[in-house]
Amino acid sequence: MNQNIPLTTPRKSSIFDDYTMSEIRRAAATGIYDIRGAGAKRKVPHFDDLLFLGASYSRYPLEGYRESCGTDVTLGSNDRVKNPIKIDIPITIAGMSFGSLSAQAKEALGRGASLAGTSTTTGDGGMTPEERGQSSKLVYQYLPSRYGMNPDDLRKADAIEIVVGQGAKPGGGGMLLGQKISDRVAEMRTLPKGVDQRSACRHPDWTGPDDCEIKIIELREITDWRVPIYIKVGATRPYYDVSLAVKSGADVIVLDGMQGGTAATQEVFIEHVGIPTLAAIRPAVQALQDLGVHRQVQLIVSGGIRNGADVAKAIALGADAVSIGVAALAALGDNDPALEEDYRALGSTSGAYDDWHLGQDPAGISTQDPILSSRLDPVAAGRRLANYLAVMTLEAQTIARACGKSHVHNLEPEDLVALSIEAAAMARLPLAGTDWIPGSSHF
Amino acid sequence: MPNFDLDNVTLRDVNSALHEVDMKATGDWTISNPRGTHALAAGVDAPLKITIDGSVGYYCAGMNKHAEITINGSAGVGLAENMMSGSVRVKGDASQSAGATAHGGLLVIEGNASARCGISLKGANIIVKGNVGHMSCFMAQAGNLVVLGDAGDALGDSLYEAKIFVRGKVKSLGADCIEKEMTLENAKLLQSLLDAAGIDDCKPEEFRRYGSARQLYNFKIDNVLAY
Numbered sequence: 001m002n003q004n005i006p007l008t009t010p011r012k013s014s015i016f017d018d019y020t021m022s023e024i025r026r027a028a029a030t031g032i033y034d035i036r037g038a039g040a041k042r043k044v045p046h047f048d049d050l051l052f053l054g055a056s057y058s059r060y061p062l063e064g065y066r067e068s069c070g071t072d073v074t075l076g077s078n079d080r081v082k083n084p085i086k087i088d089i090p091i092t093i094a095g096m097s098f099g100s101l102s103a104q105a106k107e108a109l110g111r112g113a114s115l116a117g118t119s120t121t122t123g124d125g126g127m128t129p130e131e132r133g134q135s136s137k138l139v140y141q142y143l144p145s146r147y148g149m150n151p152d153d154l155r156k157a158d159a160i161e162i163v164v165g166q167g168a169k170p171g172g173g174g175m176l177l178g179q180k181i182s183d184r185v186a187e188m189r190t191l192p193k194g195v196d197q198r199s200a201c202r203h204p205d206w207t208g209p210d211d212c213e214i215k216i217i218e219l220r221e222i223t224d225w226r227v228p229i230y231i232k233v234g235a236t237r238p239y240y241d242v243s244l245a246v247k248s249g250a251d252v253i254v255l256d257g258m259q260g261g262t263a264a265t266q267e268v269f270i271e272h273v274g275i276p277t278l279a280a281i282r283p284a285v286q287a288l289q290d291l292g293v294h295r296q297v298q299l300i301v302s303g304g305i306r307n308g309a310d311v312a313k314a315i316a317l318g319a320d321a322v323s324i325g326v327a328a329l330a331a332l333g334d335n336d337p338a339l340e341e342d343y344r345a346l347g348s349t350s351g352a353y354d355d356w357h358l359g360q361d362p363a364g365i366s367t368q369d370p371i372l373s374s375r376l377d378p379v380a381a382g383r384r385l386a387n388y389l390a391v392m393t394l395e396a397q398t399i400a401r402a403c404g405k406s407h408v409h410n411l412e413p414e415d416l417v418a419l420s421i422e423a424a425a426m427a428r429l430p431l432a433g434t435d436w437i438p439g440s441s442h443f
Numbered sequence: 444m445p446n447f448d449l450d451n452v453t454l455r456d457v458n459s460a461l462h463e464v465d466m467k468a469t470g471d472w473t474i475s476n477p478r479g480t481h482a483l484a485a486g487v488d489a490p491l492k493i494t495i496d497g498s499v500g501y502y503c504a505g506m507n508k509h510a511e512i513t514i515n516g517s518a519g520v521g522l523a524e525n526m527m528s529g530s531v532r533v534k535g536d537a538s539q540s541a542g543a544t545a546h547g548g549l550l551v552i553e554g555n556a557s558a559r560c561g562i563s564l565k566g567a568n569i570i571v572k573g574n575v576g577h578m579s580c581f582m583a584q585a586g587n588l589v590v591l592g593d594a595g596d597a598l599g600d601s602l603y604e605a606k607i608f609v610r611g612k613v614k615s616l617g618a619d620c621i622e623k624e625m626t627l628e629n630a631k632l633l634q635s636l637l638d639a640a641g642i643d644d645c646k647p648e649e650f651r652r653y654g655s656a657r658q659l660y661n662f663k664i665d666n667v668l669a670y
Contacts, residue, residue: 190585225455
């Protein structure tokens with residue numbers, strides 16, 4: 001080599017980056033797609049791309065520590081529901097199954113939600129006594145698999161959530177691999193132990209919104225019209241999906257963006273199907289407004305909610321409440337750096353651990369291993385979750401007061417601007433410093 | 444003997460009356476003029492004998508527990524869906540997804556059943572005197588489906604541990620569903636199911652048995668074309 005010729009710096013491809021190359025090698029070695037938990041990790045326009053304007057000379061703020069700012073939400077507030085759900089904060093706990101999570105984790109979610117005055121939700125696998133016992137308000141998911149579904153638990157529920165899809169995998173069914181099918185999980189799901197459980201992606205006894213309308217009547221009849229009925233959809237075509245959910249008779253619609261978590265799904269599904277939460281809210285709200293039912297049929301938004309700013313932004317865009325899953329697990333102790341040695345032993349690192357489907361979670365959350373599960377103290381973990389929910393609520397109130405709002409529901413799109421053209425177009429907000437809303441007005 | 448005439452009372456009147464009775468309640472109840480009403484006698488939780496004179500809509504006898512329900516007519520989609528116990532008998536035909544996800548009890552369909560009969564079955568017994576449509580027993584986990592007539596395409600697709608007995612022809616089997624030996628134990632089981640349904644004009648040896656090959660229970664790359 002001629003020492004006098006300058007060398008160019010070795011350059012890696014921006015598209016064949018280290019992760020992509022490692023995935024090609026993994027696929028070539030195994031012949032099977034990558035499966036993992038959690039939600040989309042790629043960078044897409046999100047709530048960080050929005051800013052609140054706050055009060056100034058043209059708006060009047062509320063005193064931060066003196067004037068009240070309401071955070072309560074009523075879900076299912078209409079004439080047909082006898083017992084709507086009344087929660088103290090606009091944050092609920094999303095559906096996560098016993099099976100994907102340990103019994104201790106489910107109990108902790110119930111404890112934390114109850115302390116915070118909000119609801120938690122079952123998942124694909126039925127209702128456990130621990131969860132019902134510790135949850136003052138429990139939403140019972142009605143999924144295509146109908147694992148563990150029975151009228152007794154249905155009548156114990158405070159609401160029923162018909163799951164059409166979820167943000168991590170719109171159009172896909174649940175997945176719980178054999179490693180996590182313990183005796184108890186197998187019994188609850190009527191499956192042989194150790195079998196890979198691949199839930200159906202379609203409901204077995206209805207095939208569209210017209211049929212679902214009759215299904216909702218059946219569920220109301222069985223529960224004597226006591227509890228609200230939710231419909232949960234993954235964010236894909238929110239305007240039409242929300243319109244049809246209203247037509248079917250839903251009291252509450254849960255809209256889950258692509259950042260929404262999952263216990264186990266193909267990586268390609270998580271990262272490439274569905275749209276970002278930010279892009280889904282305005283079309284959904286538009287549908288409710290066009291039908292004249294905004295704030296009458298409530299909208300819960302989920303997928304990447306992390307703090308009170310996200311809560312306030314989702315509500316300002318028109319949601320009635322938000323729901324958290326991945327963030328709630330982090331509050332319980334998932335991906336804690338204190339467990340770094342354990343995560344490294346599993347070939348991962350804290351903050352990146354997502355092999356939730358393998359049942360080896362050192363935090364004792366996404367596992368059925370009795371030794372690992374026992375690591376999680378449900379009382380202490382529940383307390384952490386309650387603290388986290390309190391902080392998120394305080395943060396949302398702080399922003400709402402700064403915008404001059406006496407209730408978080410008084411936040412509105414006019415309180416927001418966008419930092420990027422993409423976010424401005426998706427959230428239908430003006431680019432900061434301009435009155436330009438891409439797609440809606442000309443610059 | 445309570446008698447509800449749906450020309451004069453509402454669905455809510457009927458179902459709320461059926462829900463108000465407790466487990467000690469017995470007796471014969473009749474419901475007339477259903478005219479395709481949906482969700483009729485859904486969520487009953489008592490050992491009542493209920494006779495419905497006429498055809499019903501979707502989800503009749505949904506999630507039934509303990510009750511013995513007879514329909515003197517035909518039934519719409521999702522008859523006796525998610526039934527837990529008791530029995531449901533329809534004298535006519537049943538539409539799609541009859542007995543879907545049912546955990547227990549006995550469903551007898553004296554006519555034909557449409558597509559997806561016994562889909563995701565979780566332990567109930569279903570006896571169909573006529574034919575069943577395509578994708579019957581799709582992903583069925585436990586329980587038994589007995590078909591005296593023919594079965595449509597993709598019978599038992601992605602089957603788990605449910606057992607299927609067919610006397611007539613099977614148009615095609617679904618993924619991972621195979622014909623299995625009719626053992627003496629299976630024949631006894633089948634006879635008991637025929638007896639429970641009150642069928643005495645056929646014998647177990649006239650049937651073939653189908654079950655899961657259990658090759659799709661855990662993901663194997665060699666089976667990728669079946670997924």
